Amino acid sequence: xxxxxxxxxxxxxxxxxxxxxxxxxxxxxxxxxxxxxxxxxxxxxxxxxxxxxxxxxxxxxxxxxxxxxxxxxxxxxxxxxxxxxxxxxxxxxxxxxxxxxxxxxxxxxxxxxxxxxxxxxxxxxxxxxxxxxxxxxxxxxxxxxxxxxxxxxxxxxxxxxxxxxxxxxxxxxxxxxxxxxxxxxxxxxxxxxxxxxxxxxxxxxxxxxxxxxxxxxxxxxxxxxxxxxxxxxxxxxxxxxxxxxxxxxxxxxxxxxxxxxxxxxxxxxxxxxxxxxxxxxxxxxxxxxxxxxxxxxxxxxxxxxxxxxxxxxxxxxxxxxxxxxxxxxxxxxxxxxxxxxxxxxxxxxxxxxxxx
DNA sequence: TATACGTGGTC
DNA sequence: TGACCAAGTAT
Numbered sequence: 001x002x003x004x005x006x007x008x009x010x011x012x013x014x015x016x017x018x019x020x021x022x023x024x025x026x027x028x029x030x031x032x033x034x035x036x037x038x039x040x041x042x043x044x045x046x047x048x049x050x051x052x053x054x055x056x057x058x059x060x061x062x063x064x065x066x067x068x069x070x071x072x073x074x075x076x077x078x079x080x081x082x083x084x085x086x087x088x089x090x091x092x093x094x095x096x097x098x099x100x101x102x103x104x105x106x107x108x109x110x111x112x113x114x115x116x117x118x119x120x121x122x123x124x125x126x127x128x129x130x131x132x133x134x135x136x137x138x139x140x141x142x143x144x145x146x147x148x149x150x151x152x153x154x155x156x157x158x159x160x161x162x163x164x165x166x167x168x169x170x171x172x173x174x175x176x177x178x179x180x181x182x183x184x185x186x187x188x189x190x191x192x193x194x195x196x197x198x199x200x201x202x203x204x205x206x207x208x209x210x211x212x213x214x215x216x217x218x219x220x221x222x223x224x225x226x227x228x229x230x231x232x233x234x235x236x237x238x239x240x241x242x243x244x245x246x247x248x249x250x251x252x253x254x255x256x257x258x259x260x261x262x263x264x265x266x267x268x269x270x271x272x273x274x275x276x277x278x279x280x281x282x283x284x285x286x287x288x289x290x291x292x293x294x295x296x297x298x299x300x301x302x303x304x305x306x307x308x309x310x311x312x313x314x315x316x317x318x319x320x321x322x323x324x325x326x327x328x329x330x331x332x333x334x335x336x337x338x339x340x341x342x343x344x345x346x347x348x349x350x351x352x353x354x355x356x
Numbered sequence: 357t358a359t360a361c362g363t364g365g366t367c
Numbered sequence: 368t369g370a371c372c373a374a375g376t377a378t
Contacts, residue, residue, distance in 0.1 A: 042374040049364065049373085083362030086376075120376045140374045158357085185374060194372065195367075225371090226359095255361070298369095300361055338363060 004150060004207040006173035006180055012203040013183035016190070020047065021054055023182070032106035032131035033064045039123045039130075040091050044084060047189075053082050065104045068095040076258060076335035085259055085337070090118025108132040129181040137169040138181050142188025147171075148220040149192060152209035156221040164220075192216075228298070232305045234278045235264040235295070237347040238286065241315040244325035245349045246283055247334065255299070260334040262343045263323065267304060278309070283323055286311035295346050297339045304339070308347050328352060 014026065022038035024030040037057055041050040057078060061067040067075070072092050079088035094117045098106055106127065107113060114124040125138035139147075144157065147167045153160055173180055191202045197216045199205050210216045238246035250261050263283040268274055279288055288309045295306040319325050326334060328350055336344070344350040 039374065044361090044373055044375055045363075046365075046373050081363075083364090084375085086361065090376080118376070122375055126374070138374080141372080142374065182374095189374085257361095298363085300363090301359075 001209065001212065002207045004171060004204050006171055008203040009183045009187065010173070010176055010179055013179055013186060016186065017182070018047075018186055018190070021051060021058075029133065029178075030131055032127065034058070035127050035131040036064070036094075036106060036123075037091070039126050040087050040094075040118060041082065043087060043123070045082065049082065053079070063104070064095045064098050064106070067092065068099045068104075072258070073335065077260075077333055080259070080335045081338055081341070083338075085256060085335075087118060089258070093117040094119060106131065108134065110134065110136050126181065129178045131178075133176070133178040135172055135174065135177040136181070137165065137172050139165050139168050140185060140188075142185045142192070143168055144220050145194065146184055146188045146192045146204070149197075149210035149216055150204060150208050152213065152215065153219060154221060156223045158223075160220070229269065229302045230305065231267045231269060231302050232274055232307070233265045233267045234274060234281070234307045234309055235262045235343050236282045236288065237262055237291075237308055237310040237343065237349055238284055238313055239310065239347070239349050240313045240317050240325055242327070243349075243352050244327045245344065246319060246323050247326050248283075248323040249335075256337050256339075258335070259340075260336050261340055264306065274307075282309070282311075283320055284311070284313070284317070286313060291347060293346065295339070295342045297342060306339075306343060308343055310347050310349075 022034040075092045076088050097116050110124050110128040113119055113127050122138050125136040128134040128136035144164050147164050191198045199211050210219055247260050250256050250259050265281040288311045291308045297304045
């Protein structure tokens with residue numbers, strides 16, 4: 001079994017590298033802010049989902065200083081729909097920290113990068129390698145897959161992480177470490193894929209143990225995840241005659257923190273355990289009627305079944321404390337997560353009221 | 357070390 | 368259709 005040749009990977013990369021909005025042309029160094037922004041967005045998120053958000057953020061906040069000066073509410077509304085909202089809060093905090101600690105320039109130093117909010121071991125190494133061409137070794141899901149197959153690592157994730165990191169670091173060449181990191185990720189994303197690896201096209205085919213044994217799909221070995229519990233609740237859609245919908249901001253911590261929501265009963269831990277008197281939780285006293293069907297939304301660690309109750313209120317109805325009426329035309333300025341967009345659509349509140 | 361934390365696409 | 372997956376981090 002020959003040793004994997006990083007030069008063969010770089011040669012493959014020079015031909016097959018993906019063109020992505022945050023990447024520089026071949027041979028150029030990418031803007032650290034672009035790398036930072038894309039790396040945060042790409043955490044547990046597909047390239048396809050990220051591209052429009054990356055473009056929108058860059059248009060709106062062209063530099064890290066612009067982002068640092070933005071109100072958090074605007075950053076959250078621009079992030080709405082991308083998920084994992086702690087990333088948006090940390091992105092903003094990180095921009096402020098880069099301005100305050102480093103004069104608005106990202107440090108070319110993995111340790112200093114790691115000390116910034118929202119930047120963990122992967123992202124610090126990725127920025128160091130990609131933006132500054134430092135010999136850092138970022139290990140993401142792609143690289144875990146490539147490395148575990150290359151070495152037929154039997155140990156299961158996440159316990160195998162230290163071992164995988166060491167094996168990945170061995171591969172980093174002294175020449176073009178930034179391109180090496182991106183090449184490893186491109187290889188994992190386009191050749192060494194989870195379900196149907198294209199081994200015939202892989203520059204690491206010869207040195208790959210899994211390939212030799214025909215056991216590519218076995219790796220990476222992962223420990224089984226626990227089943228998702230179900231939760232249920234009732235969302236209260238109060239719609240004023242002018243079409244405005246009653247919304248409020250969620251608490252500062254926890255799920256969907258600081259995001260906009262449709263008022264609802266507590267999300268009960270067990271199915272069918274909706275409070276006996278749901279109307280007690282309604283944000284205003286009104287004629288509530290249950291809408292047919294429900295909104296189902298699957299989070300990372302539980303699934304939610306939201307029934308929707310709707311009440312139509314007279315024009316001029318004031319919002320109760322802690323809530324506000326928002327016109328559909330202003331929804332884009334709200335930090336509305338996908339779940340809440342679904343609720344609004346289910347209740348027909350995402351479009352102007354019918355003229356009568 | 358285990359758990360919380362979103363969303364949309366795939367097979 | 369219900370898992371599983373996608374450039375992880377914070378606690």
